[in-house]
Amino acid sequence: MSPIFAQDANVNEGKTLFVGKCQSCHAPDMKSNSTGPALGGVTGRWEDAGKLHEWIRNNQKLIASGYPKAVEVSKISSTAMSTFPDLTDEQINSVLAYIEAKASGALDKDKGNAGAAGGAGAEASSQNNIMYGVVSLILALVALVLIYVNFNLQKAARDAEKVKAAPSLPVYRNKTYLAIAAIVLFIVGGYFTTKGMINVNRQIHYEPEQPIFYSHKVHAGINQINCLYCHGNAWESKTAAIPSVNVCMNCHKTIQKYNGPELKNKEGHVVDGTKEIQKLYDYAGFDPANPDAWDASKAKPIEWVKIHNLPDHVYFNHSQHIRVGNVQCQTCHGEITGMDEVYQFSELSMGWCVNCHRNTKVNFNVDSTGGNQYYSIYEKFHNDIKSGKMDSVTVKDIGGLECQKCHY
Incomplete structure (x- = not known):
């Protein structure tokens, strides 16, 4: 190079x-x-x-x-x-x-090295966990020994002073034991309840069965159809939108048989691509034997099952991220070009979005050759960059963490 x-x-x-x-x-x-x-x-x-x-x-x-x-x-x-x-x-x-x-091939080598480093990191993490477990066990044993020693010292002191010990109570009537058990149950139960509630409706790996087996791997990956061909709304509006049957028929009016690599669903069963194309024709009201007689007005929408869902009080604008922020589809949706059946890749939680806003740099270098001209209004940041106080500007700096940006 x-x-x-x-x-x-x-x-x-x-x-x-x-x-x-x-x-x-x-x-x-x-x-x-x-x-x-x-x-x-x-x-x-x-x-x-x-x-x-x-x-x-x-x-x-x-x-x-x-x-x-x-x-x-x-x-x-x-x-x-x-x-x-x-x-x-x-x-x-x-x-x-x-x-x-x-x-x-340098990237493939780096990937291999990264995998080795990742393996080493995982091994080190596993070793640390074992070490912490051993230390915790030793400390627990020490605590038990000290409790036992303290009990015996108190008994010896009572015997020396000929003080009669109070009658012992069964465990289920001992207030100290009951209080400790209640506190432990509260902490453990609260932890698992909170963890479970945090993950409600995040739907990571949610992969519903669709009315037609549509492979993004075949369309966006192998045939390299641009995402915006089907989801053009993502470039200019809030929603990415689902393409109409007519968009599918732009290609499949002539592509009537599937001749690509073998398709398999998530259960591992082989899928007949040609039969899936026939399902499209049923929705479109299209007869491949008589293509010139097709009346597109009789087509009915495909009842796709929505995968990515945000709460009703959350505002997300695709065009603001894709067109202005130059965010790639794979950032949120994963390696979509390698998926047959699409599943939810990211958790799409508030924390996940906030972390992205904290780390993502904006196209702030406004001059005669490039940069988003909108950012010219941030005079303070331009001065800070020139003076060396800042080396870059993130979404967080321009208000990306303000509540009203994402919540109605």
Whole structure:
């Protein structure tokens, strides 16, 4: 990889940008051709890094200028590349760094190392738990010994002074024992009750059976259909929305048989993809033997079972997160491109959202080349960044933890 792309390149940010902007046309392994060519080694194929940046921002303009490399690349695919005028040089460098790291296999090695480190961390954590358990057991034994010694010393003192001991009471009538038992039960019962109530309605791993077996792995993963093709409302409104039957039929009017990899439901049973397409036709009122006679007005909506549910008093706006905040779908929904039947990946709790707001940086670098112009009103933060008091601004800093932001 050229050094100009390695400097200050954030591979993690590059991955996020690649998934959101590039993966719909370019293969994620960087080695296979898709709608667009394989991207592995792209930095070495362009002698002028500045021209590569121009190509990514507006390839049509560079082609029109007659730049030889741009004209050459434009002939590789019949599909015109999208333009990305909003990307900064740093963001482009991050994307290129991710492409080269992925193509070289460096990320797979890091993943293996991370797995080993994770295993070592888990082993260390297990050892710590054992150590704490042993220490707790020793302290408990010491406490019992001290109680026994204290009891015998008191008995010896009474015998020496010839004081008659009070008659012993059975355990169930001893107020001290009853009080201790009540306190222990209150603490243990309160802990488990609180823990159980906190998880009410979080629905993690909730995976209901749907009327049609729709595989996101096949559609968004293998065929790389952009999420916004079906959930376009997520770009411009509060809700992501469920696509209508007509959207499905845009493709399945011609794709009438399933020829992809074997499908299995969560119980491990094989699913017949072609039969699932026929279910779609039943909802659409479509006869594949007579496609020209299809009357779309007779279609009925598919009764999908909603998976992700928020309390009624919670306000969440998809467009604010996806379009303004550049949050990727996978952040909340998990690796959706690898799921056959979708399940709830994140807990979607208040604490989960608040932690995200505390850690997520906003696109605050407002200048002539980039940044969200809305943030120009935060003069204090700009001054603090210039003076070195702050190095970045998070959602928390711009009011992301205020109650009325999320609650009506």
